[in-house]
Each structure stands twice: as C-alpha cells, then as structure tokens.
Amino acid sequence: MRLPIELRHVAPRLATGAFILNSGLSKRGADEETAAQLHGMAENTYPFLEKVPASTFARLLSSWEIALGAALLLPVVPTAVAGAGLAAFSSALLGMYLRTPGMREEGSLRPTQQGIPLAKDVWMLGVGIGFVVDGMTRDRR
Secondary structure, three states: OOOOOOHHHHHHHHHHHHHHHHHHHHHOOOOHHHHHHHHHHHHHHOHHHHHOOHHHHHHHHHHHHHHHHHHHHOOOOOHHHHHHHHHHHHHHHHHHHHHOOOOEOOOOOOEOOOOHHHHOOHHHHHHHHHHHHHHHHOOOO
C-alpha cells in the first residue's frame, strides 16, 4: 500500500503538525481568562466572532488545531488536503497580524515586538501553499 505523501513532505508535516497539535492541546480546557484573551484578539480582527461565547471559541479553536495537527501528522491524510487546511488556518492568523493595530511598524509589513508571535506564522502559510501546489502539479502516474 502506497501512502498519499511523499518522502519530501515528512519533515515539514512533522514540524508543523507537532507545533499546531501542541498549541491545540495547550488550549484545551482553557480557563475563562485565557478564553477571553483568545476570543478578544480574534474578535477584534473578525467581528462576526462577537456572537460566539469566549469559552466556545476557545474550545473550537483548540479542536481545530488538534484536528489540523493530527491531519498533518497522520500519513493517511493526503498532503494537498492537509496543506489546504494549513494554508487556511495560517491565513486567518496572518489576517490578525495585518489587521491588529500595533502588530506592524507604521507603514510597513515589518513586525513590532508585539507582532512577532503572529508574523512568524507566515512560514506555515508557505508550507501549506507549497503542499497544495505540489499536490496539484505532481505527476500522477
């Protein structure tokens, strides 16, 4: 049986999958203060989240990160599928970086000290797009 991943995808899938899975597990069972902080930052960028209670948002975010991390770590999930999820997730994080005041230097894409934790997620977008493009252009013999 041939797995739906290429050997060249193993290292970036392990790195991103473990990173995201850990993030999701650390948010699991978040207390009210942590949930409110996560929700507040996301709500400022994505106003439609205002209708979602903070504890529900934290639980959903945790679940999404755990599912995405597992999809990246499990070799039975095609790389293009896992890459699409990674690209979508990291796009949302970068949207927060671009739209939240104080994250970037004035008139620039360069992060401030406060923006570095979100700006660094650009690497995940690159990995996700690379996985999707590779999956779409791979020779299908």
